[in-house]
Amino acid sequence: xxxxKDLKNRIASVKATQKITKAMKMxxxxxxxxxxEAAEAARPYSQRMSAVLANIAQAVGQDxxxxxxxxxxxxxxxxxxxxxxxxxxxxxxxxxQIARLARDHTRKLLAAGKTVKIxxxxxxxxxxxxxxxxxxxxxxxxxxDVKKIGFENADQIGRKVIALFExxxxxxxxxxxxxxxxxxxxxxxxxxxxxxxxxxxxxxxEGATAIYDYEPDAAAILGDLIPRNISVQIFRxxxxxxxxxxxxxxxxxxxxxxxxxEMINKLTLSYNRQRQAQITKELIEIISGAEAx
Amino acid sequence: xxxEFNFELVSPEQLLVSGRVSEVVIPASEGEMxxxxxxxxxxxxxxxxxVTVKAADGKTDRYVVFGGFADILPxxxxxxxxxxVHVDDFKSADIARRIDAARAELEKASGDEQRFGLESYLAxxxxxxxxxxxx
Numbered sequence: 454x455x456x457x458k459d460l461k462n463r464i465a466s467v468k469a470t471q472k473i474t475k476a477m478k479m480x481x482x483x484x485x486x487x488x489x490e491a492a493e494a495a496r497p498y499s500q501r502m503s504a505v506l507a508n509i510a511q512a513v514g515q516d517x518x519x520x521x522x523x524x525x526x527x528x529x530x531x532x533x534x535x536x537x538x539x540x541x542x543x544x545x546x547x548x549x550q551i552a553r554l555a556r557d558h559t560r561k562l563l564a565a566g567k568t569v570k571i572x573x574x575x576x577x578x579x580x581x582x583x584x585x586x587x588x589x590x591x592x593x594x595x596x597x598d599v600k601k602i603g604f605e606n607a608d609q610i611g612r613k614v615i616a617l618f619e620x621x622x623x624x625x626x627x628x629x630x631x632x633x634x635x636x637x638x639x640x641x642x643x644x645x646x647x648x649x650x651x652x653x654x655x656x657x658x659e660g661a662t663a664i665y666d667y668e669p670d671a672a673a674i675l676g677d678l679i680p681r682n683i684s685v686q687i688f689r690x691x692x693x694x695x696x697x698x699x700x701x702x703x704x705x706x707x708x709x710x711x712x713x714x715e716m717i718n719k720l721t722l723s724y725n726r727q728r729q730a731q732i733t734k735e736l737i738e739i740i741s742g743a744e745a746x
Numbered sequence: 747x748x749x750e751f752n753f754e755l756v757s758p759e760q761l762l763v764s765g766r767v768s769e770v771v772i773p774a775s776e777g778e779m780x781x782x783x784x785x786x787x788x789x790x791x792x793x794x795x796x797v798t799v800k801a802a803d804g805k806t807d808r809y810v811v812f813g814g815f816a817d818i819l820p821x822x823x824x825x826x827x828x829x830x831v832h833v834d835d836f837k838s839a840d841i842a843r844r845i846d847a848a849r850a851e852l853e854k855a856s857g858d859e860q861r862f863g864l865e866s867y868l869a870x871x872x873x874x875x876x877x878x879x880x881x
Contacts, residue, residue: 495759669791688758
């Protein structure tokens with residue numbers, strides 16, 4: 454049975470923890486709003502990009518002039534996985550969910566006799582995947598010092614991927630990130646980057662595909678567009694990740710605050726009970742002392 | 747005949763302009779081009795340069811863009827820029843940084859084609875620097 458003083462100390466410490474988790478929750482909520490805004494601001498670009506891409510891919514068709522980034526190398530022996538996770542923990546199962554998806558995927562590929570290479574974006578994913586596949590990780594990118602993720606950060610990763618592809622280091626590239634559905638739901642997702650899965654042709658209201666005037670020419674534009682599209686996809690993934698991380702952190706911290714509250718209630722109850730017991734005990738001692746006289 | 751059309755300037759980070767305009771000058775890769783209403787459908791890549799937007803009410807705005815492409819239809823024009831800022835918000839340090847980065851890349855470049863691409867990119871950047879940075 455802990456003494457009264459012990460209980461008092463426990464209550465004080467849980468209260469302090471509760472204050473911290475509450476503050477973290479509020480910080481996460483503020484950051485979440487900003488992250489959501491950033492994700493929304495980026496949406497028009499990626500939407501138009503895929504519309505244009507579908508359009509132009511139709512015009513170029515699948516002939517030999519299509520860039521290799523789109524058609525692929527024709528093999529699927531070497532797989533590159535780009536795993537995007539958060540830089541920090543304390544956000545529930547957010548990081549481990551993404552890592553688990555990537556791990557299952559890797560196991561499946563390895564079992565099928567493929568070669569797997571992994572690029573980790575974000576510290577937490579690296580920490581988790583290092584345990585199982587330390588030898589497969591060829592690169593890691595930390596965005597810890599980046600306050601606000603800009604297109605340039607994504608572009609750097611995109612360039613790295615393209616450079617690897619041009620050197621023939623891999624055949625298929627898959628991006629792992631967490632799609633932001635809502636504050637409480639983040640769905641880990643795998644997206645194939647290379648060869649680019651041609652976006653479903655969007656219904657063209659104008660039906661103007663045939664008479665488009667391309668400058669310089671369709672193939673050249675496509676060659677310019679596809680690398681850019683990879684960066685855009687990575688950028689979108691990073692933004693969704695930030696929003697998802699903040700959402701997960703918010704609900705994790707909300708839970709923690711609530712748990713701390715419950716714990717304080719329980720501790721206060723046993724503290725009061727014990728205090729009462731002590732008072733009763735003292736009273737009995739005094740009364741029985743008086744009776745004995 | 748309509749004299750105005752929809753114009754949108756989008757960068758990956760945000761939607762900068764969206765509205766009715768009467769005239770847009772785009773630094774296309776094959777030379778500057780002016781887009782007006784009922785332009786024939788065209789698609790072009792753009793080089794680093796200045797986009798001049800003349801809004802329907804006659805107000806003129808200028809934006810600095812770094813690469814991207816434009817999708818032109820008779821009813822509207824969408825400019826997807828890799829990076830775009832309003833001329834007033836433009837910082838000369840930004841372009842200097844890009845020039846340095848391009849130079850560094852040029853030194854490492856191997857193939858002729860890559861070297862040629864980088865050199866012309868560098869030339870475009872330097873020209874742009876001459877235009878937007880007051881001497």
